[in-house]
Amino acid sequence: MHALSLAGLIAGTLALTAPVSAADYVIDTDGAHASINFKIDHLGFSYVVGRFNEFTGTFTYDAENPANNRVEVTVQTASVDSNHTERDDHIRSSDYLDVERWSEARFVSTSYNDLGDDRGEITGNLTLFGETREVTFEVKKYGEGQDPWGGYRAGFTGELAINVGDFGIDLNLGPAAQTVYLDLHVEGIRQ
Structure with missing residues (x-):
């Protein structure tokens, strides 16, 4: 559930090709145009799904020099909503997020690998439950351009799977429930 926090956002934050060169963006959580969703196996019968309602983040997107792409996301773990x-x-x-002790989950990218075709791989440090691990996941640019209010926006999607045991969560609900899948949708407003 932790990963969800970051990763998503994350995924949605770095990008690939665009007509605008390097620019800094703020993830549009105020306008509810970004989400960090998760799912985890429930006893092999179905999935428990949910989201984190409160997070903030920024990203830098440079279509001409993708290695400059960066993202940072902070998730308020108590905002989990299933x-x-x-x-x-x-x-x-x-048993899980221990929000009294670990009120935030955080992702900070360390590198971006351009895969072409508006796709890329983001590598960075994901911190949840007091543990920091390096994760890599693929993102795709969804679109970018002028908005109706005179601003400029860019949006990305991504998916990340994390093993909760890697972050010190040891509640065992079966082997399938050790993996949390994050589904990330990020829209940023250029600053």
Whole structure:
């Protein structure tokens, strides 16, 4: 559930090709144009799905020099929302996110590898549950351009799978429940 926090956003933040050269963006969480969603296996019968409602982030996008692409995202772990109050309280407990102790999850990119075709790989440090691990995931630029209010926006999508045991979460709900899948959608406003 932790990964979700960052990674997503993350994924959505770095990009590939565009008509604008290097620019800094703020992820549009105020306008609800970004989301960090997650799913995790539930007993082999289906998935528990949810999202993190509160996060902030920035990214730099440079179409001409993709190696300059960067992203930073901070997620408020207590904002986890699986549409079930009792389950959310359990996820916030020390069994999972331990939000009293670890109120934030964070992703900071360290490199970007251009794959062409508006795709790339972001590598960076994901910190959850007090543990920091390097992760790499693929992102795709969804689009960019002028918005109706005179601003300029760029949007990205990405997916990341993380093993919760790698971050010190040892509650065992079966082998399939050790992987959390993050689905990231990020829209940024150029500064």
